[in-house]
Amino acid sequence: MTTGAQTPRYPARPRRSRLRTFLPPGLAAWLVLEVWLLTVIAGASSGFVVLLLLVAGFVLGSVVVKQAGRRAFRNLAETLQRQQSRAVPPAARPDSEGNGLMMLGGLLLMIPGPISDAAGLLLLLPPVQKAVSRTAQRTFERKLRQAAPGTLGDAFRQARMHHPDGKVVPGEVVRDEPGTATREQYPPLNR
Incomplete structure (x- = not known):
């Protein structure tokens, strides 16, 4: 019986999106x-x-x-x-x-x-443009609501909610989650 290293188990591949399948x-x-x-x-x-x-x-x-x-x-x-x-x-x-x-x-x-x-x-044609624009906007907003934290949709949501004037304030982010407290230090910007 050999006692070698076990081969690592990789998690299952994520499912391929419909767009990548049918495009x-x-x-x-x-x-x-x-x-x-x-x-x-x-x-x-x-x-x-x-x-x-x-x-x-x-x-x-x-x-x-x-x-x-x-x-x-x-x-x-x-x-x-x-x-x-x-x-x-x-x-x-x-x-x-x-x-x-x-x-x-x-x-x-x-x-x-x-x-x-x-x-x-x-x-x-303007009526077609309006219909396509409305459909695209509804689809984008639905995908944005379904986005998981840490994804591109979450970044859009955060950018839309915070700092509408565009000012960047260097500082420290403190996240208080139940049971843990983590600190992330961001260096000040060079001006």
Whole structure:
């Protein structure tokens, strides 16, 4: 009988998320479908028509991305000017919302293929932008509530709750948990 060292037991692997499971085959299926639809369009008309569709989608997408980028930069500049002049920020303007979704729509238009073009065109419609924005916000807030302590969601929650003025105060954190008291020392910041 040998009395060697026992092999270490590793904890069970965490379950793979649905996104990591279904994203690669979904992307592969999407690419195959895009290529197949382009060949169907080329067979129904001609290769020149497909080339014109691809170029038109790229040009339209680049115009949309450029316009959304300019609008976002203009809104950023106005916000910075208001903060410097200490003016009261007005209510959110309708043209300041949806820049991200408009850029995403433009990028989808730039990707060659009829399915991505249709999705990009849909994202340019204001009712669709509002619906997608509401759904994304609800999903983000639900995931944030479900986040465990010590995760990225917990960091977002803490950043939102503490120090809205952005000031950092060097100091010491004392956590009083039942039965234990731990101290974590943070060095002062160099200024």
